Amino acid sequence: MKPKLRSIWVFHLNTGSCNGCDIEIIDVLTPFYDVERFGIKLVGSPRHAHALLVSGPLTRQAYYGAKETIKAMPPQPRVIVAIGTCTCSGGIFYDGYPIYRRPESGRKGLEYPRKGGINELLADLREEGEPIGPVIYIPGCPPRPEEIIYGIAQLVGLVEKRLSYQEYSDDIVKFRLPEGPIEERIRLTLRERLRHLVGYLDRERILEDFMKLVEQAEKSENPRGELARLVKEYAAKCGDVRLAFCMALLESEYWRVRDALDAGKEFVYWI
């Protein structure tokens, strides 16, 4: 990219970041790193901004706000600076439930991941005919202030780019739901239901125990009766009423989801 800008007014936008990247963005704007010495100035409205500093994996909640923000910017130069791995590619939120999913033709269902990242929104905007200027990617979780400054220095033409661009493709990373003896949708809804009772920390261990009982019961001729027997046996053995309650709840929830799935009915997932 040829250097054209010598003074850039930037607007900071969070599209679902964990706040880690935002702290680093604030950091480069403070007098210690003083990015204003390169002519970068933070403004309070996208209408005055040449560039958008974006952080976060682009959640569904943030999608429309982000879209309006970019549309509100002047059409030229409309530079987008994607700060943090989440903004570049979805990061740790890749295919997470709250992430925006782009409705591309011919691809639907769970096999189609919620990729995340600002590119999803930029692709929509380009399709709508909105002009988008250069996009600078500054990965890192979060990127260090020096890395952000290095990215901005590229933007203003103070340094040359050293890495080459590589396009993400599903052919490189094939996405598939993990295969298991119990359907993954059932496991996930039970896992989430359990979180409401015992929190994040204990749910994996309890669910693992329950899944072992389910696997055992599914091998018998009467899985429903066998699972009820195994759950009772488990409760008697552990002697902890809280665990017994969790197991009983998982048992009823398992049959609720399983029966609904078998009958092809609509039902509520706990996710």
Ligand code: SF4
């Ligand atoms: S890249 Fe890391 S620090 Fe930045 S928003 Fe994502 S998880 Fe948070």
